[in-house]
Amino acid sequence: MKVILSKDVKDVGKVGDLVNVSEGFARNFLFPRKLAAEATEKRVKEWEHLKRVADVKKKKAVAERQAVLAKINGTTVTFKVAAGENDKLFGTVTTADISKELDKVGHSVDRRDIHLEEPIKVLGQHKAVVRMGEGLEAKIMIAVERA
CATH class of the missing domain: 3.40.5.10 (Ribosomal protein L9, N-terminal domain)
Structure with a gap:
């Protein structure tokens, strides 16, 4: 049946x-x-x-996601945060922070779609990947500078 x-x-x-x-x-x-x-x-x-x-x-x-990822790919997001000795941050830069910054630039990305290799706890350049399922991804740079 x-x-x-x-x-x-x-x-x-x-x-x-x-x-x-x-x-x-x-x-x-x-x-x-x-x-x-x-x-x-x-x-x-x-x-x-x-x-x-x-x-x-x-x-x-899927086509809409590809268009968003094409715009985001290679984008650099800059954060100015307080840091102590040895360039260590007071806190971390989270995926939610990155999502908010991308929103300000005009790219709406959910924080759960942003994947970091490791938590951002020091000043410098860091890489992140925006994955939107089905093999769709874009690489972005996060620049963390002293405030």
């Missing part, structure tokens, strides 16, 4: 998958728990349509 999953089911599939399961499993487990719906002709057509719409949206989102 073919069913369309409404929720993730372990060892069966993920939400929106069209899967073939035994009738007993569908009637006794999936349907009562509202984990799936029977794949009627109408539902299958609706599922295919929704899948096509989702693919178009995904391609558009």
Whole structure:
């Protein structure tokens, strides 16, 4: 029996998958728990349509992310912070700080997309990578100067 999953089911599939399961499993487990719906002709057509719409949206989102990363790639973000002896900072420069600075320049990037090799705790030039999923990434430089 073919069913369309409404929720993730372990060892069966993920939400929106069209899967073939035994009738007993569908009637006794999936349907009562509202984990799936029977794949009627109408539902299958609706599922295919929704899948096509989702693919178009995904391609558009990936194109937008590529455009943002192309603008950001090679950008240098400068911070003026207080530092003590041996060029050690009082605190650190975090991904949230980098995100705010990129926002000021006009590039909206979530802090969770910014990845640092190591925490920034000293003055100087540092590298960061902005990863937006699916192999899309851009390298940026962080310049930390004494205030």
